[in-house]
Amino acid sequence: MNGDGSLERLRREGRIVVVGASLAGLRAAETLRDKGFAGSLTMIGDEPYEPYDRPPLSKQVLLGMAPADSTALPRRRAVDATWRLGVPATGLDMAARRVRLADGDEVPYDRLLIATGVRARPWPREAEAELDGVFVLRTREEGAALARRLADGPKRVFVIGAGFTGSEIASACRERGLSVTVAERGAAPLVGALGGVVGAVAADLQREHGVDLRCGVMVTSLEGDSSGRVRAAHLSDGSTVETDVVVVSLGATRNTEWLAGSGLGAGPRGIACDAGCRAFDIRGIVTDDIYVAGDVARSPHALFGYQFLSLEHWGNAVAQAEIAAHNMISESADRLPHMWVPAFWSSQFGVNIKSVGVPSLGTEIMVPQGTLASRRFIGVYGYQGRVIGAVAFDHARWLPFYQELVETTAPFPPPFPTVDRHPDGQRPMDADFPDPSVPTHGPTVTLSGYSPADRRMTFTPAH
Amino acid sequence: MVRLVVDLNRCQGYAQCAFLAPEVFVMHGEEGLLYNPEAEEAQREKLAQASAACPVQAILVDAMDAPAEAVSGER
Numbered sequence: 403m404n405g406d407g408s409l410e411r412l413r414r415e416g417r418i419v420v421v422g423a424s425l426a427g428l429r430a431a432e433t434l435r436d437k438g439f440a441g442s443l444t445m446i447g448d449e450p451y452e453p454y455d456r457p458p459l460s461k462q463v464l465l466g467m468a469p470a471d472s473t474a475l476p477r478r479r480a481v482d483a484t485w486r487l488g489v490p491a492t493g494l495d496m497a498a499r500r501v502r503l504a505d506g507d508e509v510p511y512d513r514l515l516i517a518t519g520v521r522a523r524p525w526p527r528e529a530e531a532e533l534d535g536v537f538v539l540r541t542r543e544e545g546a547a548l549a550r551r552l553a554d555g556p557k558r559v560f561v562i563g564a565g566f567t568g569s570e571i572a573s574a575c576r577e578r579g580l581s582v583t584v585a586e587r588g589a590a591p592l593v594g595a596l597g598g599v600v601g602a603v604a605a606d607l608q609r610e611h612g613v614d615l616r617c618g619v620m621v622t623s624l625e626g627d628s629s630g631r632v633r634a635a636h637l638s639d640g641s642t643v644e645t646d647v648v649v650v651s652l653g654a655t656r657n658t659e660w661l662a663g664s665g666l667g668a669g670p671r672g673i674a675c676d677a678g679c680r681a682f683d684i685r686g687i688v689t690d691d692i693y694v695a696g697d698v699a700r701s702p703h704a705l706f707g708y709q710f711l712s713l714e715h716w717g718n719a720v721a722q723a724e725i726a727a728h729n730m731i732s733e734s735a736d737r738l739p740h741m742w743v744p745a746f747w748s749s750q751f752g753v754n755i756k757s758v759g760v761p762s763l764g765t766e767i768m769v770p771q772g773t774l775a776s777r778r779f780i781g782v783y784g785y786q787g788r789v790i791g792a793v794a795f796d797h798a799r800w801l802p803f804y805q806e807l808v809e810t811t812a813p814f815p816p817p818f819p820t821v822d823r824h825p826d827g828q829r830p831m832d833a834d835f836p837d838p839s840v841p842t843h844g845p846t847v848t849l850s851g852y853s854p855a856d857r858r859m860t861f862t863p864a865h
Numbered sequence: 866m867v868r869l870v871v872d873l874n875r876c877q878g879y880a881q882c883a884f885l886a887p888e889v890f891v892m893h894g895e896e897g898l899l900y901n902p903e904a905e906e907a908q909r910e911k912l913a914q915a916s917a918a919c920p921v922q923a924i925l926v927d928a929m930d931a932p933a934e935a936v937s938g939e940r
């Protein structure tokens with residue numbers, strides 16, 4: 403690609419294939435066209451739908467405000483692509499530069515973008531997971547099925563896992579007047595993402611809204627009746643909860659199985675790529691024709707000591723897709739790094755929760771604005787003497803200021819006098835994150851170390 | 866139908882959209898925003914106003930007339 407005209411040829415008549423036709427895939431395709439890519443573009447997606455948005459599935463859709471099939475993503479522009487929808491990619495031949503499809507077809511590429519995202523982790527006991535009334539929530543179909551069941555007015559909804567998605571589901575159920583029990587293995591809701599100090603606020607919020615919240619317990623089994631409908635959940639503290647709807651919200655699994663044996667650095671923790679979104683192969687050598695974006699990617703971040711981060715964040719999927727698309731058709735000197743500062747939102751129990759940076763890296767927290775008791779506050783997280791993240795509960799307008807502190811690696815505690823003078827804000831306290839080796843339910847940022855190869859992956863040579 | 870999405874990382878809850886196109890955008894709680902991701906064609910004009918008025922330009926309205934280019938399952 404160096405001045406011999408091959409990049410020009412790629413931009414004019416090359417073949418770009420995108421696997422995973424969702425948020426990241428679509429935004430990448432639009433960016434490619436925006437930047438003048440005139441060759442052929444093929445979008446491969448295993449879901450039989452055009453790209454749609456997922457965040458409304460646990461909010462507007464469960465509230466009954468919008469049907470699950472109404473969240474198709476608006477287009478920034480036409481992408482003039484060949485769409486292969488409803489067909490999963492099943493393999494990759496890196497040497498021959500071909501993607502294999504489930505229907506036996508092979509699609510050749512000059513550049514490949516992998517944006518296969520994640521899927522909901524199912525309830526681990528298969529027979530119980532198959533009971534009628536047991537749901538997960540990731541796709542449009544899952545959203546439609548759960549919304550339908552909620553509209554039937556179940557006697558009780560039982561949510562396993564109080565991460566962001568589980569908490570939003572519980573919130574929507576309460577808003578619809580349904581009885582809800584939430585079981586969380588950790589000490590509080592959201593504890594993996596925001597720590598115990600903020601988790602305690604989230605717990606109060608749930609209880610105040612009538613959620614029967616049980617923390618520090620595990621669900622040991624689900625029980626069905628003779629007709630195969632779920633009827634109860636059994637917990638590790640010996641209790642039993644009668645329920646007719648169970649929503650399993652135990653986080654996500656990366657969609658990388660189709661790459662097994664391909665030689666790409668793909669495994670259960672995602673696909674490692676460099677700061678320019680180029681995928682690593684299993685030997686830790688960066689490829690020059692395969693790019694990664696969105697939830698399936700793990701990429702090193704300059705602000706966080708170049709650790710590989712996996713971000714299950716809407717904004718990350720968009721930003722990383724744009725960078726990957728730009729880099730796919732650029733000379734190496736013109737490539738850009740993916741330096742997006744992690745940011746996330748959630749709305750639950752009437753509270754607008756937003757975070758920037760990586761709170762879960764923090765060891766200390768301080769509340770410079772608002773109060774925990776009022777549930778309107780800013781929490782700032784510190785790590786090794788610097789500001790590493792911040793969270794806002796109904797205080798979103800102030801967050802950009804704290805984002806700048808993260809971006810500029812400002813010292814922690816922050817040097818300015820706390821804006822509101824009250825005891826919470828005076829001094830940092832232990833942010834109270836659980837032992838990272840004990841998994842909580844679905845943190846949305848996963849730190850995955852410095853190794854580009856996934857060590858838990860078994861290396862199966864292709865030949 | 867008009868497809869839309871709000872970048873809620875950007876949204877600051879200023880509520881201009883809810884004021885200009887109340888059939889599509891509603892505030893939920895003190896500063897949360899809920900919106901209908903698929904608005905009626907009749908809302909197009911109001912939507913354009915709302916998205917232009919949003920102080921942080923968080924609202925993306927479909928750039929193309931629906932239905933967009935053919936999306937088929939063709940193999």
Ligand SMILES: Cc1cc2nc3c(=O)[nH]c(=O)nc-3n(C[C@H](O)[C@H](O)[C@H](O)COP(=O)(O)OP(=O)(O)OC[C@H]3O[C@@H](n4cnc5c(N)ncnc54)[C@H](O)[C@@H]3O)c2cc1C
Pocket residue numbers: 421422423424425426427446447448449455456457458459460489490491492517518519520521539540541567657660695696697698713714715716717719745746747748749
């Ligand atoms: C219920 C819910 C609520 C959410 N709420 C928020 C929120 O409030 N804030 C926020 O920041 N984020 C939220 N998210 C996360 C956000 O939706 C994701 O970060 C985003 O969808 C990531 O986009 P992606 O394109 O990387 O992956 P995905 O959207 O997961 O898309 C990947 C696509 O690839 C397809 N695919 C997988 N394997 C193959 C294969 N082998 N061949 C072909 N296609 C394949 C998948 O079926 C899927 O269509 C939420 C997610 C869910 C599910």
Ligand code: SF4
Pocket residue numbers: 871875876877878879880881882883890898918919920921922923924
């Ligand atoms: S006008 Fe913009 S910032 Fe204000 S609520 Fe609407 S989307 Fe959010």
